[in-house]
Amino acid sequence: MTPALLAAVLEATWPPASVRDLGPFRLREGAGGGKRVSAASVSGPWTGADLDRAEAAMAEPLFVLHPGDEALDAALAARGYDIADSVLAYAGDVAALAREVPPLAAFPHWPPLEVARGIWARGGIGPSRLAVMERVRGPKVAILGRMKDRPTGVAFVACLEGEAMLHALEVPEAWRRQGVGATLIAAAAIWAAGQGAGRLSLVVKEQNLAARALYDRAGMAVVGQYHYRALSPKP
Template sequence: MTPDLLSEVMEATWPPAAAWPAGPFLLRDGAGGGKRVSAATVEDDWTAADLDAAIAGMADPLFCLREGDQALDAALEARGWRVVDPVVAYAAPVVAMTGDLPFLTAFPHWPPLATACEVWDEGGIGPARRAVMERVAGQKTVILGRMADRPAGAAFVACHGEEAMLHALEVRPAARRQGTGGHILRAAANWAAEQGATRLSLVVTERNTAARALYERAGMVLAGQYHYRAP
């Protein structure tokens, strides 16, 4: 998955509230939806003056540094900006992840059921982040995972062309390491296949080793990386 395609799919399936150019930079307002929709990116050749102007244009300066952004990364490091939340992307062919599921262990629906919102609220995925989901213009769904006839997890999935991306996967602590996460991933792949998507991807912080182990067990492989820098 190329860095440009990863960025394109993320922007379509987890969009900011607003985005506007500042010279060669693209600034974003996430309206509380998290770093991913609030960080600036560089889109063209830039100068130190361009960088100064971009920083001045942000209330809370934050840059997303992708593969190929080494010059900007070095410039921000030289200014004393710290690395925040290194992120890795995982992806797999949809066909490799689809399959049958035990009855009512995970199912797609839209708009989000109240039980899915409760799961997200418990995990810190509140109204501002769910507003990001509402902004997605393309095909989208929520996957609700269940265990012992009770809500156990939730995730959001959206499509951009033949690409599907999963966001906001949250599993209740009591249901972790018991198959709920895997069921949600499979249900997401089944739904993506029905929409005509050929690849399912997601992003996760580098330090989240438990989630990364889940994705690797499901057959997903590393497909990209990025990190943030803040003053």
Template structure:
């Protein structure tokens, strides 16, 4: 799978409220949904004037200037660093064939696929900082999608979101309740996501994980998911998000 396909699937399964092209820059309107749906990206040749215009446009949207830097964009990365932009949230990109995680049946009622999300799921997400602005992102997805509700020891354990774009199923918003961690719930979420993805025509499972999340990176590696790339953001710490 190409990195372009990965990033296209990212926009398809976790979409911004709107997109606008400004020369080589793609602007995203995040509406409070976080960096992933607010960061500008640049493809092809660019000039300092393009960066100036992008900064002004993001401020006009009520957003602080933030850019997502993808593999091969070292020159852009250095230019933003010279402008005072700091690195934010370096991320690993993971993929695997869907069938890789479909080899073990799910124990009964361990993970339920549910859409629309139940009130309990909204509560679990809210406890993990995934509030209405990010739920709105899930609602905007136009392709196949589902929420996953996990249970352990007959109690709610967590939830996640999965959506498909062009055969790539992406897992987002994985949240396990603090008292249910170390119970294997993350592993069951990934297997449940793969089974749902297979049943809905996807060939690849994908996700993003911040490099700082050592436990989650260890989980995905233990499932034999492959790191196929990375990205990070640069933002101006002197400005706040509207």
């Protein structure tokens, strides 16, 4: 998965509230939706003056760096920017991931039911991130997990042409290590196949070892990476 394709799928399936281009830099307004929708990126050759203008245009400067952005990465480090998060992209073939799901174990629907919104809210995925989901223009779905006639987890999936991306996978502590996450991934792949997608991807913080183990077990593999840089807090 090339950096350009990964960035395009991310932007389509988890879109910012607004974007504007300032020279070679793309500035994003996330409206509280997190780093993915708030970080600036670069699309071509840039100068120090271009970077000065991009910094000045952001209330809280934040940049996302993909492979190929090494010069900008070094310049930001020299200006006092720290790495905020390192992120890995995982992906798998939809046909391989779409294993059989027990009857009633997963319920695809849109808009999200209140029970799905409640699970997300308890996991820290509140109105600002739900607004990100609402902004998606292409095919999208919430998938509610169920076990023993009780809600067990929820995930959001959206598509860009032949690519599907899973976001906001949330399983409450009481239901973890019982196969709920694997069921939601399988259900996401089944839904994605119905939309004509051939690949299902997601992004996860590099240090989230528990989630990464789940994706490894599901048969997904690392296909890309990026990281953020933000200014160090002033003493």
